[in-house]
Amino acid sequence: MAVKQKEHKPLHLAKLNIKKGDTVVILTGKDKGKEGTISRALPQINKVIVEGRNIVKKHIRPQGQTQQGGVIEKAMPIHVSNVMLKCTECGERTRVAHDRRPMGADQKKRVVRVCKKCGKVIQDRTRSS
Ligand SMILES: [Zn+2]
Numbered sequence: 001m002a003v004k005q006k007e008h009k010p011l012h013l014a015k016l017n018i019k020k021g022d023t024v025v026i027l028t029g030k031d032k033g034k035e036g037t038i039s040r041a042l043p044q045i046n047k048v049i050v051e052g053r054n055i056v057k058k059h060i061r062p063q064g065q066t067q068q069g070g071v072i073e074k075a076m077p078i079h080v081s082n083v084m085l086k087c088t089e090c091g092e093r094t095r096v097a098h099d100r101r102p103m104g105a106d107q108k109k110r111v112v113r114v115c116k117k118c119g120k121v122i123q124d125r126t127r128s129s
Contacts, residue, residue: 017096021125024083047077090118
């Protein structure tokens with residue numbers, strides 16, 4: 001039996017419990033203990049970019065005539081296991097549960113994120129309406 005070339009597919013495309021706009025606490029690295037807001041979620045690699053945190057200075061060499069050399073500061077992605085969501089309701093760092101609850105104007109049951117500490121629905125700051 002011919003062995004197919006292995007594809008690097010993720011076992012499951014994990015849905016991140018953390019979304020853009022969430023406040024998180026950083027658990028590791030030089031920004032340990034600091035809070036920040038998610039500016040970008042990267043579910044493909046299970047990482048998030050926290051605004052103004054995990055900043056790395058990058059030295060850029062001049063490339064031809066188009067790019068100037070110098071130092072730029074860049075927020076590097078942090079693995080989701082290294083941050084913890086801060087509950088919008090009780091302000092505690094928490095893990096997230098999922099639940100179906102009636103939400104919105106029509107009170108239709110929707111899957112929401114629930115704080116494991118206080119049991120309240122964690123507000124999704126990017127969701128419109
Ligand atoms: Zn809570």
